[in-house]
Amino acid sequence: MDATLPRKALFDIPNGVIYLDGNSLGPLPKAVPAQVEKAMQSEWGGQLIKGWNTCGWMAQPGLVGNRTARLIGADDGSVMMGDTLSIKVFQALAAALKLRPDRRVILSDSGNFPSDLYMAEGLIDTVANDYDLKIVAPDKVRGAIDDTVAVVMLTHVDYRSGRMHDMAGLTKAAHRAGAVMLWDLAHSAGAVPVDLTACQAEFAVGCTYKYLNGGPGAPAFIYVRPDLIETVEPALAGWLGHDRPFAFEQGYRPAPSIDRMRVGTPPVLQMTALEAALTVWDDVDMADVRIQSITLADLFIREVEAHCPTLRLASPRNAAERGSQVSFAHPDGYAIMQALIARGVIGDFRAPDLIRFGITPLYLDKDDILAAVGILRQILDSDAWKDPEYQKKQAVT
Amino acid sequence: MDATLPRKALFDIPNGVIYLDGNSLGPLPKAVPAQVEKAMQSEWGGQLIKGWNTCGWMAQPGLVGNRTARLIGADDGSVMMGDTLSIKVFQALAAALKLRPDRRVILSDSGNFPSDLYMAEGLIDTVANDYDLKIVAPDKVRGAIDDTVAVVMLTHVDYRSGRMHDMAGLTKAAHRAGAVMLWDLAHSAGAVPVDLTACQAEFAVGCTYKYLNGGPGAPAFIYVRPDLIETVEPALAGWLGHDRPFAFEQGYRPAPSIDRMRVGTPPVLQMTALEAALTVWDDVDMADVRIQSITLADLFIREVEAHCPTLRLASPRNAAERGSQVSFAHPDGYAIMQALIARGVIGDFRAPDLIRFGITPLYLDKDDILAAVGILRQILDSDAWKDPEYQKKQAVT
Numbered sequence: 001m002d003a004t005l006p007r008k009a010l011f012d013i014p015n016g017v018i019y020l021d022g023n024s025l026g027p028l029p030k031a032v033p034a035q036v037e038k039a040m041q042s043e044w045g046g047q048l049i050k051g052w053n054t055c056g057w058m059a060q061p062g063l064v065g066n067r068t069a070r071l072i073g074a075d076d077g078s079v080m081m082g083d084t085l086s087i088k089v090f091q092a093l094a095a096a097l098k099l100r101p102d103r104r105v106i107l108s109d110s111g112n113f114p115s116d117l118y119m120a121e122g123l124i125d126t127v128a129n130d131y132d133l134k135i136v137a138p139d140k141v142r143g144a145i146d147d148t149v150a151v152v153m154l155t156h157v158d159y160r161s162g163r164m165h166d167m168a169g170l171t172k173a174a175h176r177a178g179a180v181m182l183w184d185l186a187h188s189a190g191a192v193p194v195d196l197t198a199c200q201a202e203f204a205v206g207c208t209y210k211y212l213n214g215g216p217g218a219p220a221f222i223y224v225r226p227d228l229i230e231t232v233e234p235a236l237a238g239w240l241g242h243d244r245p246f247a248f249e250q251g252y253r254p255a256p257s258i259d260r261m262r263v264g265t266p267p268v269l270q271m272t273a274l275e276a277a278l279t280v281w282d283d284v285d286m287a288d289v290r291i292q293s294i295t296l297a298d299l300f301i302r303e304v305e306a307h308c309p310t311l312r313l314a315s316p317r318n319a320a321e322r323g324s325q326v327s328f329a330h331p332d333g334y335a336i337m338q339a340l341i342a343r344g345v346i347g348d349f350r351a352p353d354l355i356r357f358g359i360t361p362l363y364l365d366k367d368d369i370l371a372a373v374g375i376l377r378q379i380l381d382s383d384a385w386k387d388p389e390y391q392k393k394q395a396v397t
Numbered sequence: 398m399d400a401t402l403p404r405k406a407l408f409d410i411p412n413g414v415i416y417l418d419g420n421s422l423g424p425l426p427k428a429v430p431a432q433v434e435k436a437m438q439s440e441w442g443g444q445l446i447k448g449w450n451t452c453g454w455m456a457q458p459g460l461v462g463n464r465t466a467r468l469i470g471a472d473d474g475s476v477m478m479g480d481t482l483s484i485k486v487f488q489a490l491a492a493a494l495k496l497r498p499d500r501r502v503i504l505s506d507s508g509n510f511p512s513d514l515y516m517a518e519g520l521i522d523t524v525a526n527d528y529d530l531k532i533v534a535p536d537k538v539r540g541a542i543d544d545t546v547a548v549v550m551l552t553h554v555d556y557r558s559g560r561m562h563d564m565a566g567l568t569k570a571a572h573r574a575g576a577v578m579l580w581d582l583a584h585s586a587g588a589v590p591v592d593l594t595a596c597q598a599e600f601a602v603g604c605t606y607k608y609l610n611g612g613p614g615a616p617a618f619i620y621v622r623p624d625l626i627e628t629v630e631p632a633l634a635g636w637l638g639h640d641r642p643f644a645f646e647q648g649y650r651p652a653p654s655i656d657r658m659r660v661g662t663p664p665v666l667q668m669t670a671l672e673a674a675l676t677v678w679d680d681v682d683m684a685d686v687r688i689q690s691i692t693l694a695d696l697f698i699r700e701v702e703a704h705c706p707t708l709r710l711a712s713p714r715n716a717a718e719r720g721s722q723v724s725f726a727h728p729d730g731y732a733i734m735q736a737l738i739a740r741g742v743i744g745d746f747r748a749p750d751l752i753r754f755g756i757t758p759l760y761l762d763k764d765d766i767l768a769a770v771g772i773l774r775q776i777l778d779s780d781a782w783k784d785p786e787y788q789k790k791q792a793v794t
Contacts, residue, residue, distance in 0.1 A: 021446045040612070237515040268612070
């Protein structure tokens with residue numbers, strides 16, 4: 001089954017562009033602008049303050065949470081949208097530490113996205129005590145889980161290589177040692193099947209501007225395992241997490257639902273863009289996305305290795321150990337990527353030498369993959385990337 | 398001078414509406430939809446991931462911060478936009494406590510917005526030590542400032558009564574006692590003149606969806622006194638506050654600028670709406686806004702007291718002690734406000750008995766004030782508010 005092609009028409013991708021950077025910022029779903037326009041003109045403009053009631057703005061983060069839940073194997077009422085991924089990491093990590101007050105180690109790995117590690121550092125500095133952030137190599141995590149570990153905090157799919165952790169196995173190992181498990185699904189939600197309910201992880205967080213196409217700066221999500229929702233303590237105890245925010249009580253009493261993970265006033269325009277973007281996923285089965293993702297990624301690897309011998313595969317060859325991106329290494333990767341982008345093949349670069357390609361079956365097909373490799377091959381064969389123009393650094397790379 | 402009327406045309410206010418709730422959610426500036434449309438279609442849609450470079454998305458929070466700075470008496474480079482006000486309170490408070498490591502009291506007042514107090518509670522619970530959140534009556538703050546106080550955290554203008562603190566005097570008192578001063582300017586930015594540079598407060602935070610008309614869930618701001626920017630420690634140590642976010646270093650090193658108060662990926666659509674909304678303030682002098690605000694508020698009080706004797710003024714009568722809102726108390730305030738809203742006069746209600754009216758000279762004039770009082774008088778004289786329809790509670794009030 002090729003479930004992908006029909007969905008390509010749901011995206012607004014510029015002519016001549018083959019977009020292989022959906023792992024960084026998903027393209028614009030066509031459904032988004034009209035919904036955001038409506039949120040501005042008839043809702044904000046027409047309803048003014050009444051919009052909080054008449055337009056459902058207050059309930060929206062929970063409803064969008066339920067839409068997201070389906071894609072990560074979570075139940076309704078276990079996922080809340082808001083803030084940014086970094087904030088959600090802080091929130092989950094602080095709550096996780098409270099669940100293991102007698103332990104002092106946060107275990108993570110060097111493949112984690114730096115912001116997750118920075119937020120852990122910031123939390124430790126704020127708590128100002130003897131916590132230890134222990135960072136090991138990704139393949140050493142399992143062996144490092146012992147009964148000193150309070151929380152194992154990992155990003156499921158590595159943002160550079162696409163290497164994917166064994167979510168079920170590592171969660172089980174964490175639980176065997178009495179540790180809490182926190183997964184960052186930034187490169188997983190909408191990319192690979194995730195079954196939070198089955199794996200029993202306590203917390204998960206993620207962003208929605210990558211594979212979920214929510215737009216630049218789209219709200220993040222946090223998942224709390226249902227049996228813990230009524231007991232986790234929110235460190236970021238904002239009024240919208242209060243049991244009765246509009247009673248304006250002086251003391252904080254967390255809501256008895258996933259609402260306690262809310263903090264401040266939700267970004268209604270951005271939430272509306274995300275809500276519209278998620279309609280693209282209606283009736284999409286993540287198992288079908290996965291099959292197609294592997295087919296396209298394997299094709300991409302085979303074709304690049306056949307035609308571009310100077311590139312070295314930097315992702316796992318085994319599809320079962322790989323998320324939905326493929327990275328190749330080349331000492332001049334930066335210039336090669338700039339040359340690709342100039343020719344409409346958009347991926348991105350991560351220092352020191354990685355070129356990354358997001359494989360997103362909702363709007364990519366085999367023809368796109370073959371065309372992209374054809375252009376890559378041409379750039380390499382002709383040394384086109386040596387043009388000094390392609391050496392110029394961008395502010396954000 | 399009546400600087401107000403020319404600006405009314407810059408807002409999209411529905412026909413028949415007199416909008417007196419700009420202290421809760423400002424109306425839609427006409428400049429907003431086209432800019433957000435552009436950010437969606439030509440920027441996100443057309444530029445895709447390149448937008449971070451080609452459309453200036455990364456620099457936008459700082460540039461919008463500078464636009465906001467002018468309205469609160471702050472220098473360029475001292476204000477950063479992002480997240481929500483609750484998050485910014487947490488960030489400022491955590492940084493403030495670090496500046497006084499030998500002290501254990503956070504002093505606030507019962508007039509503070511609950512979320513500020515909740516965030517302080519959450520921070521204390523997270524730090525898990527012997528901090529004390531001391532809450533006194535607003536008029537007892539000055540007397541409660543002593544050398545045990547690490548931080549004085551106050552909202553400048555009370556969200557219920559509009560009572561305004563003496564910012565310069567209280568900041569001086571805090572500093573005399575060796576405490577750090579943190580002001581919440583939610584009901585001040587764009588409402589009353591604020592001079593952060595002159596008052597020398599260390600931190601200020603605020604939201605932009607009230608008097609600044611940034612839209613529902615618009616990004617918040619944080620101010621750090623310029624001499625402290627390079628030393629304050631960010632508790633929320635997100636990657637965009639890093640000195641070199643795109644170097645993806647494993648350890649956190651804060652940027653040597655107000656950028657260190659950034660956390661995660663900025664909400665580009667929402668930031669664009671705010672940026673467009675702030676153009677309304679071009680060439681507006683807050684001193685002129687203040688003069689007109691007092692004229693309109695004094696007129697409103699005079700007229701209500703002359704024609705609606707069952708309402709009791711719940712705001713300071715002295716304009717110098719009042720922000721830019723007027724509240725009246727009535728045991729049936731809720732129903733009265735619903736009757737007003739049904740007739741196009743939009744204010745809001747705060748339990749147990751307050752009806753609130755925001756005075757926003759950018760889009761209100763004397764005729765609006767007189768017309769609003771006329772409708773209020775008619776509702777009271779005719780007992781129209783006793784209609785059972787107006788007793789029904791809304792989810793968000």
